[in-house]
Amino acid sequence: MRLPSPFFVLFLTLCLPRAVWSQPAFKDISKKIGTMEKGGQNIGVSICDFNNDFLEDFYIVSRIGPNHFYKNLGNGLFMEQAADMGIDFHGHSRTAVWGDLNNDGWEDMYLGNLGQPNVLYLNNGDGTFSNVTLAANITNKGRVYSVNMVDINKDGWLDIFVSNSSSDNVLYVNNGTTDLSFTDYTQEAGLLDTRHCMGAVFFDMDNDGDEDLYVTHDAYISNTLFENDGSGHFTEIAKQAGVDYQGFGMGVDAGDLNNDGFLDLYVTNLYENVLYINQGDNTFKDYTERAKVGDIGMGWGASIFDFDNDGLNDIYVGNDSYFYPIPNYLFENKGNYNFRKVDTTTAISSMQGTYGVATGDLNNDGLQDVALANIGTKDHAQILNNEMESGYWIGFQLEGVQSNRSAIGTRMEIVDNRGDLQVDQITAGNGYAGQNTKRLHFGFNNVAAIKHIKVIWTNGLIQEWSGLPLGKYYYLKEGSEPEELPINLSTSIKEISTEIQLSIFPNPTNQWLHITFPPGSSSISNIKIFHSNGQLLFQKYSNSSNTITLDVKGNKGLAFVNFEVNGIKKSKKILIL
Numbered sequence: 001m002r003l004p005s006p007f008f009v010l011f012l013t014l015c016l017p018r019a020v021w022s023q024p025a026f027k028d029i030s031k032k033i034g035t036m037e038k039g040g041q042n043i044g045v046s047i048c049d050f051n052n053d054f055l056e057d058f059y060i061v062s063r064i065g066p067n068h069f070y071k072n073l074g075n076g077l078f079m080e081q082a083a084d085m086g087i088d089f090h091g092h093s094r095t096a097v098w099g100d101l102n103n104d105g106w107e108d109m110y111l112g113n114l115g116q117p118n119v120l121y122l123n124n125g126d127g128t129f130s131n132v133t134l135a136a137n138i139t140n141k142g143r144v145y146s147v148n149m150v151d152i153n154k155d156g157w158l159d160i161f162v163s164n165s166s167s168d169n170v171l172y173v174n175n176g177t178t179d180l181s182f183t184d185y186t187q188e189a190g191l192l193d194t195r196h197c198m199g200a201v202f203f204d205m206d207n208d209g210d211e212d213l214y215v216t217h218d219a220y221i222s223n224t225l226f227e228n229d230g231s232g233h234f235t236e237i238a239k240q241a242g243v244d245y246q247g248f249g250m251g252v253d254a255g256d257l258n259n260d261g262f263l264d265l266y267v268t269n270l271y272e273n274v275l276y277i278n279q280g281d282n283t284f285k286d287y288t289e290r291a292k293v294g295d296i297g298m299g300w301g302a303s304i305f306d307f308d309n310d311g312l313n314d315i316y317v318g319n320d321s322y323f324y325p326i327p328n329y330l331f332e333n334k335g336n337y338n339f340r341k342v343d344t345t346t347a348i349s350s351m352q353g354t355y356g357v358a359t360g361d362l363n364n365d366g367l368q369d370v371a372l373a374n375i376g377t378k379d380h381a382q383i384l385n386n387e388m389e390s391g392y393w394i395g396f397q398l399e400g401v402q403s404n405r406s407a408i409g410t411r412m413e414i415v416d417n418r419g420d421l422q423v424d425q426i427t428a429g430n431g432y433a434g435q436n437t438k439r440l441h442f443g444f445n446n447v448a449a450i451k452h453i454k455v456i457w458t459n460g461l462i463q464e465w466s467g468l469p470l471g472k473y474y475y476l477k478e479g480s481e482p483e484e485l486p487i488n489l490s491t492s493i494k495e496i497s498t499e500i501q502l503s504i505f506p507n508p509t510n511q512w513l514h515i516t517f518p519p520g521s522s523s524i525s526n527i528k529i530f531h532s533n534g535q536l537l538f539q540k541y542s543n544s545s546n547t548i549t550l551d552v553k554g555n556k557g558l559a560f561v562n563f564e565v566n567g568i569k570k571s572k573k574i575l576i577l
Contacts, residue, residue, distance in 0.1 A: 025387040026370065028347040033070065033078045035060070035381035042373040042380050044356040044433030045301075048098035048107050050123060054397070054473075054486045056360045056437055058371050059098075060381045063114065065090035068381075076363055076385075086129045086532075086560070086573075091116050095356070095433035099149035099158045100405040102180045107406070110160055112144030118162065120534065122180060122562075124571040130560045133534030136180050142167040148429035150202040150211050151404045152189065153232035154458050158404045158428075159185075163197040163215065173232070179539075190234040195221045199432045203254035203263045204411060204425060205241075206282055209460060211409050216249030216267055223249050223267065227282070242284045243276050245269075251357075251432030255304030255313045256423050257333060261413070263425065266315055268299030268432065273317065277337075291337045295319070297326030301357030301431040305368050308332070309391040309443025311422060315339065318354030318372060318431070327351045328372070347384055352376035360437030364486075366390040366471065368441060373433065392444040392470045397485065398426065401478040403458040412440050413454040416447045444470065504561060508575035511553040515561065525564050529574075532558040552576050 044061040051057075055072035059082075062068075067089045069082040082088035092114040101108045106123035113119070118140045121129040142164030149158045157174035160182065164170065171189050172182035186192055196218035202211040205227065213226040213234065222244040226234035238244035248270035254263045262278035272294040276284035288294050297319035304313050312333035319326050327349040331339040342348065348370065356373035363369070367386035374380055394414075398407035411425045424440050444450075450467040457463075457478050465482070468474065473485040503516045515527070527548070529538040537559065538550055552559070561572045 026346060026348040026384040027387050028382055029076065029385045030382045032076070033383055034080065035068075035070065035383060041375050042356070043093065043375070044095040045358045045371045045373040045381065046096045046098055046109075046356075046435035047358045047360040047362075047371060047437045048109075048435070049438075050098070050107050051127060052105070054364070056362050058358065058362070058383075059087070059096050059109070060373055061089075061093035061096050061111070061356075061433070062380075063092045063094065063375075065093065067093055067096070067111075072362065081127075085127060086131070087111075087121055089113075089119060094144050095147050095429075097147045097149050097160075097429045097435050099408055099428045101149070101158050101160075101174065102178050103157065103405040104178065105405060108180075110138075110147050110149070112140075112147045112162060114143050114145075115141065117141050118144060120180075122530075124560075124562055126570050128560070128571045130528075130530045130562055130571065131532050131534040132180060132530055132536070135530065135534060135536035137182050137184075138172065138534070139184075140164070140170050142170070145198045146200050146429060146433060148200055148202055148427075149406075149408055150428065151409055151458050152202075152211065152228065154210065154230070154403075154460075156400070156402055156404055156459060158406065158408060159232075161191070161200065161202070161213070161429075163200045165196045165198065165218070167194060169193045169197055169215075185232070189232055190236075191226060193224065195219075198249055199251040199268075201252050201254050201265075201430050202409070202427060203265075204409075205263065205278065207262065209456065209458075214243065214252055214254070214265055216252050218248050218250070220246055220248065222246045223252075237282070241282055242286070245274050247271070250300050251302045251318075251430075251434070253302045253304045253430045254425075254427070257304065257313050257315075258337065259312070259421055259423075261421055261423050263423070264304075266293070266302055266304060268295075268302050268317060270298050271296050273299050273302075275315075287337055291331075291339045292341075293331045293339050295326070295329050296324075297321070297329075298323040300355045301373075301434045303357050303359045303370075303431055303434065303436055305359045305436065306441070306443045307359075307368055307386060308388050309367065309393045310445040311416070311420060311443050311447070316348075316357060316359070316370060318350075318357040320353045320355065320375070321351045322353040322375065325351075328354050350374065350382055350384075352378065352380075352382065356433040357431050358434045358436050360439065361395070361441065364473065366393045366395070368437075390471075392446070392448055394442050394444075394450065394468065394470050395473040396440045396482070397438075397473065397475050398440065398455075399475070399477045400457060400459075402461065403478055406438060407457070407478070408438065409458040411456045413452075413456075414442050414450060415452040416444050417449045417451050418447050419451070420447070439473070504572055504574060508577050509552065510577040511551060513550045513552050513574065513576075515548040515550075527561070527563045530560050530562065531555055531576075532560070 173185035205212040225238040301318035352374035370384040474482040
């Protein structure tokens, strides 16, 4: 049989009716939100729910500062509040990652900066954050390009992995206390790497219940794959696994692209990107050419997600179009390793120099939206609202109990009535300077029912159900039954309505600070004062007297008095002259 010439195939492709391929419908709503004019030289973007209201918020980091935080108000409205929250860092930031580091029910943030001290922000639970960097023993000052949160040893506490370029990466292991402190465990874990590290992702490569690590390298240095032995110790196996790509690696994301139950890897580079398909035996095969997802641009951020709810994960790539004039690409998965590049005239194909990419459902309509951090002279940050027909879908917001509170690392498997399998795993940090939603989201094309759901928590607990109605989001607490959202997501989430029952004076002060409690105020506890540089100035777990007097002379700058009233966290700012 004689095959048609490439020219004939091209002619047919151009002449086919548009109805053959459904075009993705994304609308740029950046102008409405106000992100187009904010900042500039933006590098990273992370999606989180900082106040547990079941509305996804997002944070934009910039290499010229300040950083910006957009609180989701619902109904498509957002408000920029970084300064009010205490997280408007001015400097050269690169990436930010969110997770509940002290298991108190509130998402904290690690900010990675380039050649400047990193910052660990503790969520006070009242809409503000405290810099606890020094108190937590976070000392990294390297050239940070990506950060991940992960429970490497399955002890129920999130750890932090920092990728540095030209200096050692750092693994901070959580000491497992509510005071939030960490120990540098990089060497013991076997993760020393002084090369040009760029992007990193933790994922369970071999379905053995622990998270392995893939790291990309710039400067024509081979990428690395570290296998976790389950106790937080790693062995480098990239060459034998077939993923030791040598090039100018930037971002990476993991996801199941062929629905075989194993997570695959997509790696961005300067010039051609690479798709590695997991073979299920600790090896991968390069399917880039077969799938036609190479992309010869200057690739940075990437995200694997199902944009059209057809049950097949798609690939989105952010390109620096100022370095090389190629737009961002959305590769639609048509099955059987057949991807097609969508229409580059639509909003999804930005030409604003994208670095950070994050995906999540920002308006709770059952469709995954896209957030971009750009270095362009306009559209500094873009929010692309997914306006496809939602079809059949289901989503889950998980909370760990014995596992870490954010449920990072938890895996979910779903089998639909047709017998098709889908899997996903919650990660914190992906692509390059990006963080996707921590919700698990599945689409089902024209299949209207689920046959089986299986959840594997990081502590090893397995929960299973025979099915749930589609078209809904569910809250799932470890060990409990799924509950339909929106609901009060946790017993720790309360209306912040308690009046502040203490006075602080003088404020500002140049030496003495007096904190006075009303009589019978035994409900006030866990009093801490953090300087804005992260230093812990004072700590007291309960108040036996009505007044605390402190000498704060010599600690010039902004500080925060954190305390609890009837179990509700509060914070007040003070200025030391």
